[in-house]
Amino acid sequence: MPKLHANLPPCYDLARQLSAYLDGELPADLCHDLEAHLGGCPDCRVVLDTLGRTVQIVHALSDTPVSLPADVEARLLSRLTGA
Amino acid sequence: MPGPTITISVYDDDTQLLVGLRRHDPDACTCMVKRFAPLVFARALRLVGDADEAEGVLQTTFIKACNAIDSFDGASGLGTWIYRIATNEGLMLLRARRQSLALDDVAETLQPGDLPDSRVAWPEDPLRSTLDSELRGQIEAAIAGLPEGLRLVVMLRDVEGLNTEETAAQLGLSPGAVKVRLHRARMRLRESLAGYMARPEEIDDAEAAR
Structure with a gap:
């Protein structure tokens, strides 16, 4: 499959700004340009949406419970309590 | 036991x-x-x-x-x-x-491979709104597959929750370099997840289970 946007410089330039846009770190003038482009470019809207959901998924790793292997926990407690 | x-x-x-x-x-x-x-x-x-x-x-x-x-x-x-x-x-x-972090294993500028390839929308699926073990496996594997110079940045920014300046200080990078690397890391993770998140049969399975 050919690369998306291969011949579309506006998308190429603006695609670099999507991450900063999601973080609210994009200067106002670039924000305006990006939003104007997004209004007419369904592909970029998909990329923005899916990039935002990717970031949410990565964020969720920070507080999603995981199980600690029992032997790892036992060795840690042993080190800490001197048992 | x-x-x-x-x-x-x-x-x-x-x-x-x-x-x-x-x-x-x-x-x-x-x-x-x-x-x-x-x-x-x-x-x-x-x-x-x-x-x-x-x-x-x-x-x-x-x-x-x-x-x-x-x-x-x-x-x-x-x-x-x-x-x-x-x-x-x-x-x-x-x-x-x-001796040092392998932070120079990635370029500081957007590479052709970082351009969005997948343009398939991800269906809204309640089963995907929580980080279940399958999705966790997908994202953990995707993060593990990043070069260290991107993995550390996305870890500190998006998992640890450090801001751009804190991340830059921890890794000895400029704030601008952190932003470029963060964008590249997120785009790669997006591409890695795309096949899983947009897979239509998962929707069918979810529908059938209701």
Whole structure:
């Protein structure tokens, strides 16, 4: 499959700004340009949406419970309590 | 087989737990491990990429936390404080392993491979709104597959929650370089997840299960 946007410089330039846009770190003038482009470019809207959901998924790793292997926990407690 | 049941309900919030830790109550120590060690280990494993080394980071983190508990000022949450110690330990281990962090393994500019390839929308699926074990496996594998120069940035920014300046200071990068790397890392993770998130048969399965 050919690369998306291969011949579309506006998308190429603006695609670099999507991450900063999601973080609210994009200067106002670039924000305006990006939003104007997004209004007419369904592909970029998909990329923005899916990039935002990717970031949410990565964020969720920070507080999603995981199980600690029992032997790892036992060795840690042993080190800490001197048992 | 489950291990012995340990009553940790006496420390049902971090404030009480801190009091117990400062009294050097063994139950408080056990409670701290039960409450924070799983996430410390998961974060350490993502940072250093090796289970044995991650266990070393885990143990050092808790030993340091216990030793420094009297000087913990409570400005951040207890968990946040412990996770920061773990991040520092993990980064120290990476530096010691190879004299410096392998941060120059990626270019500072957007590469052709970082341009969005997948343009398939991800269906809204309630089953995907939570990080279940399958999705966790997908994203963990995608993060593990990033070059270190991108993995560390996305770890510190999007998992540890450091801001751009803090991340730059931790890694010895400029804030601009952090932003470029973060964007590249997120775009790669997006591409890695796309096949899973946009897979239509998953929707059919979800529908059938309702």
